[in-house]
Amino acid sequence: MSISYKKLWKLLIDTDMKKKDLREAAGISTASMAKLGKNENVNTETLVKVCNALNCDISDIMEIVEDNDQL
Template identity: 60%
Template sequence: MGVSYKRLWKLLIDKDMKKKDLAVAANISTYTVNKLNHGENVNTDTLVSICKVLDCTFDDIMELIPDEQSESHEAQK
């Protein structure tokens, strides 16, 4: 299974925040934001920090993608 953070990016748009703003507020590195941007795995503590800043849950910022969709998503990159 893969992970998609499209919900996170949509939530940032709704809250009028930039990725840089999120990184500062959640105290995460730009490297970690880049990993999120590419759908890579990140530490659960990072996701908790993001959820605290945005006042949301994991379901609000990410979703699991079945392997076949995940593989085609990776091929599109």
């Protein structure tokens, strides 16, 4: 199982917001944005900041997906 932030990127497109705009609005680091872009684990505090900036719930920006390479 892994985390996917595809919902976040779709939400940014729908709201016509760029990653840089989100980073500034949420007050998160470029390193955190890079981790989000790579579907890596990020601090829950970072996720809360993103949700507050976008006025959404955590389920609106991320989901847990099955790994394709598991048997």
